Amino acid sequence: KIDNKQSADDEDDASWTKLPESGDSGAQSYMEEFLKQQALEENPEVKDLYEKAKSLDATAEREKSNKILLEAIEKYKELINVYGDKVNDTIFKEIAEKCIERMRFMGKLKQTVDIHYKLIHRFVENPSYRNQLAVTYLLGNRLSAAKLVLHETLSEWRNNGFALVHYGYVLKNLDQDYENAILYLREGIETNDPGTQDGRFYYNLGDALQRLGRQEEALEVYRKGASIGLFLSEYQRSLYNIDRLKSKPFWTKVETTYKDNLVEIQKYWQIIRDEGLKLLSNDGIFINEQENLKDTGDWKQFELFARGAATKYCHMAPITCKIINGFKAASSCKRGQVKFSVLHPNTHIHSHCGPTNCRIRAHLGLQVPEKTFIRVANETRSWKDGEWLIFDDSFEHEVWHNGTSIRLVLIVDMYHPDLTEDEKRSLSPI
Ligand code: LMR
Ligand code: MN
Numbered sequence: 001k002i003d004n005k006q007s008a009d010d011e012d013d014a015s016w017t018k019l020p021e022s023g024d025s026g027a028q029s030y031m032e033e034f035l036k037q038q039a040l041e042e043n044p045e046v047k048d049l050y051e052k053a054k055s056l057d058a059t060a061e062r063e064k065s066n067k068i069l070l071e072a073i074e075k076y077k078e079l080i081n082v083y084g085d086k087v088n089d090t091i092f093k094e095i096a097e098k099c100i101e102r103m104r105f106m107g108k109l110k111q112t113v114d115i116h117y118k119l120i121h122r123f124v125e126n127p128s129y130r131n132q133l134a135v136t137y138l139l140g141n142r143l144s145a146a147k148l149v150l151h152e153t154l155s156e157w158r159n160n161g162f163a164l165v166h167y168g169y170v171l172k173n174l175d176q177d178y179e180n181a182i183l184y185l186r187e188g189i190e191t192n193d194p195g196t197q198d199g200r201f202y203y204n205l206g207d208a209l210q211r212l213g214r215q216e217e218a219l220e221v222y223r224k225g226a227s228i229g230l231f232l233s234e235y236q237r238s239l240y241n242i243d244r245l246k247s248k249p250f251w252t253k254v255e256t257t258y259k260d261n262l263v264e265i266q267k268y269w270q271i272i273r274d275e276g277l278k279l280l281s282n283d284g285i286f287i288n289e290q291e292n293l294k295d296t297g298d299w300k301q302f303e304l305f306a307r308g309a310a311t312k313y314c315h316m317a318p319i320t321c322k323i324i325n326g327f328k329a330a331s332s333c334k335r336g337q338v339k340f341s342v343l344h345p346n347t348h349i350h351s352h353c354g355p356t357n358c359r360i361r362a363h364l365g366l367q368v369p370e371k372t373f374i375r376v377a378n379e380t381r382s383w384k385d386g387e388w389l390i391f392d393d394s395f396e397h398e399v400w401h402n403g404t405s406i407r408l409v410l411i412v413d414m415y416h417p418d419l420t421e422d423e424k425r426s427l428s429p430i
Contacts, residue, residue, distance in 0.1 A: 336413020
């Protein structure tokens, strides 16, 4: 595949990148293929364009060329827009779906909408084309638009599992309407329809239940998710995983295999702290957590590294930035960040899981008051000035600040030590 995937733009929480297919566009039957060929033979002009599009598409794939892929997309569009009425249903379906898939890949989400509607209107009896439009909206983070389409779909196809789970997902993440999200997610999951047995729906159902204090029901959902392989375990619910990695909630420096680096960084903890505090006194450069993980209070972050590279703000903490640069497992970690994280008194961060098991998260305590806690799986600990607290954030964790002055830590994500060099190279960034 051409290396142009949109990566999850969220730090924690499971976000919307890869999508399940909506189901019924499976393998074409022999008969359909035969009829398609016959139809093409009858219309040389269309046949020509069709073959041109397919061949450009194949070349783009082979040469990993986005430029050629764009040419293929143009041919597909011409087929759909100019010759749409002349081609039979099977061919129309095929090229329209291919075109949408390729345009999504190129990040041209807006342009797909037109084609989605052509499919929807041509195959009015088939809700899966409506569902695909909703998926495009979700890919573009247009939750309200997705909600509208899904709502309409459900008014006609009340039992469509795919629409149900997606609608539930939107109710939870757009409206924070946990009560109704639970009803839709649950009903959708229970249909077992294609696309419904997905970790994101189990994760969000459990999360909505937990936020309403329905812990026992949440656990049941997590257990089922783990039992059918959607989660690594009921506590470890990251969705971008490599299976065989050692997993435990809290880690020691030795276990990470990066003890020397960690001890080295620790020597400079006061310098790091002072850089963090200085940035903090600079109003407005720390950014509020944006994933709806915070329950009460105030939680802000300042990012120095993300997805394996320094951010454009790294130089604002020059010494810290330089120190981390010398720690490759962190500075090059494509599935993590390095950042200052500040919690104000009376803050509670909801229980949540990070997106991947490919990193280990270390917190260096910089300014730690009394009565601050972090629970990871079923163990609760606290930070200490100048000390590391190391955990695997793919496990469920929850944070409290019940003290009276700010808590500052440096969060350092590092590659899981069991990853091979090949794996690190091929991981998609998060
Ligand atoms: C988290 O990763 O959710 C928290 O540990 C962040 C923090 O600043 O404690
Ligand atoms: Mn977290």
